Amino acid sequence: MNLVKSMGTIGGLTMVSRVFGFAREMLMSRIMGASGEADAFLVAFRLPNTFRRLFGEGAFSAGFVPLFSQRFHGPGGMEEAKKFSEEVLAFFIPTLLAFTLIFEIAMPAFVWAIASGYADEPQKFELTVFLSRITFPYLLLISLVSFFSGILNSLTKFAAAAFAPALLNVAMLIALLVVPTGGAASATALAIGVTAGGFLQLALLWNSARRAGVSLALRKPRMTPGVKQFFVVVIPATLGAGVYQISQLIDTFFATRLPEGSMSYLNYSDRLNQLPLSVIGTALGTAILPHISRFIAKGEPEEAAKVQGNAVDLSMLLCLPAALALAVVAGPLVAALFQGGKFTANDAYITGNVLAIIASGLPAYVLVKVITPGFYAREDTKTPVKTAGVVLLANIALNFALIPSFGIYGLAAAISLCSWLNCVMLYVILSKRGHFRIQxxxxxxxxxxxxxxxxxxxxxxxxxxxxxxxxxxxxxxxxxxxxxxxxxxxxxxxxxxxxxxxxxxxxxxxxxxxxxxx
Structure with a gap:
């Protein structure tokens, strides 16, 4: 496997998406500032993204990619892999439709549960509910994108899936350019842009899968052996991802109780932190999972461990300087990129401090992306569930301990500390089992x-x-x-x-x- 080439394809196209993402955030910061309307939109955008990570990228890939790879590289070849994909899709679509409908109806209650800090401001609360109803269908669309991405990644065709997020950023950029007035009007345009971006991404991935020879037919849901095997693997992974995403929602809950602008500070700092995480960590994790799965299926655990070792080496080579640089020059970077218009120097100062704290956990974020495929490739999704549960409890405790004294900085510190806790636990477990050790x-x-x-x-x-x-x-x-x-x-x-x-x-x-x- 040419790990550098695979990561280069994913990371390079992810970088293209991130460039568009930065353009979007730079324009948004100037048009929206760190305002109540910006906070409302960011909560509304976080909701489908949270469940996207729950149903889509993390849990789905963990369960689907190894099983698809087994069939594709087995005696049945592509035909067996396509049959398995159609069987899974038959359950996936109705589940997503029902889930989306339920949340559209119950959105006020759900927003109150995670952003009750806005309940004392009726106008802000109602805007958050309204925007959330517009953005939530993005969950259904992007989960289907993740489905087709899993197929393409299993075929080691990474380009379309890596580029797809750029379409979301382009759609949101266009929304801001069309409605540059700020306030609720721009927030509404952004929400519409989110869902439009989901349609664009799905069109790209569906067409890419078709061109790769994977044209799927719609079937009636049937509990076949393949579907049962998929659920056995994916349900624990969903629970594990669910624990992590609950942790993200808890962060949102605390952030909405902090002064106005806190969601914006967290968003812009996370945007810079996510650049190396996505380009390095996610790219490597995506690239190595199908290869580790293949080596495990062939009974070659030493080769699987070698792939992970090379991934750790490459990830730290690129991640350590990014983390150190962000910690040292967070303030100047935030000022250069986001300060201007309605985003003041004080907003930039606070965001820079938040970024410096969060960036201290960046190596751990990236290592988790490299370590977890060692579990998923062995169809072990239960262990990450257990570690995620410990991290969730630690996150809650740290938020209660740190936020009263340090505010948004305490929230950032809790995020960083929990990432290191998760990383250390996963590595120790994988090492004790003899699957992977850092030599x-x-x-x-x-x-x-x-x-x-x-x-x-x-x-x-x-x-x-x-x-x-x-x-x-x-x-x-x-x-x-x-x-x-x-x-x-x-x-x-x-x-x-x-x-x-x-x-x-x-x-x-x-x-x-x-x-x-x-």
């Missing part, structure tokens, strides 16, 4: 990567002091400041990492020789 050479490599990161931190601190007010200056000054940070940080980190052995120098030299030969 001494890899520990040494990570230590060298961290040393290179510290050298980068010193360089970034110097750039930050030198450029001073550029990050809140003109467009040209902001662009130059961000490019200086990225360029200096990247050059120092990778040069030092190369010199002290923080990366596979032989592989890099071979790659360079190949390029010269061309």
């Amino acid at each position: 001494p050479w890899l520990w040494g490599r990570i230590a060298r990567q961290f040393a290179a990161g510290l050298a980068m931190v010193a360089a970034l601190a110097g750039v930050r002091m030198l450029l001073g007010d550029w990050f809140a200056g003109s467009v040209a000054e902001r662009l130059a400041g961000v490019l200086a940070l990225v360029g200096t940080g990247g050059a120092v980190y990778f040069l030092v990492a190369f010199l002290i052995g923080g990366m596979d120098r032989d592989a890099i030299l071979v790659l360079m020789r190949k390029k010269k030969a061309v």
